[in-house]
Amino acid sequence: MPITAHEIETLLREGFPDAQITVQGDDGAHFAAEVIDASFAGKNRVQQQRSVYAALKGKMDGSNGDLHALALTTKAP
Numbered sequence: 001m002p003i004t005a006h007e008i009e010t011l012l013r014e015g016f017p018d019a020q021i022t023v024q025g026d027d028g029a030h031f032a033a034e035v036i037d038a039s040f041a042g043k044n045r046v047q048q049q050r051s052v053y054a055a056l057k058g059k060m061d062g063s064n065g066d067l068h069a070l071a072l073t074t075k076a077p
Contacts, residue, residue: 002028003059003066009033015055020077029068041076048074 005023008031012021016037025031033052040048049072053060059067 004028005031008056008059008067008070011056011059012052015051031067031069032071032073034073036075036077038077040074043076045074 005025009021009023012019012023012033012035016035016039019035019037021036022034023031024033035048035052039051043051052072052074056067056070060070
């Protein structure tokens with residue numbers, strides 16, 4: 001079943017409740033997200049993105065994932 005931008009945003013808000021989050025995309029497979037959160041301060045880009053992927057709770061895991069592609073931008077405020 002395709003995932004929606006709203007579902008992605010909901011998962012990200014659970015993991016980053018105080019973040020500024022923007023999710024775009026409507027084809028059910030390819031999305032872009034920007035997550036700006038204070039928890040990213042002092043973390044490198046890979047660490048930030050791993051935190052976001054963890055918040056997605058396996059939705060991007062391999063060929064069985066609901067989310068095929070996510071262009072991700074992360075930063076501290």
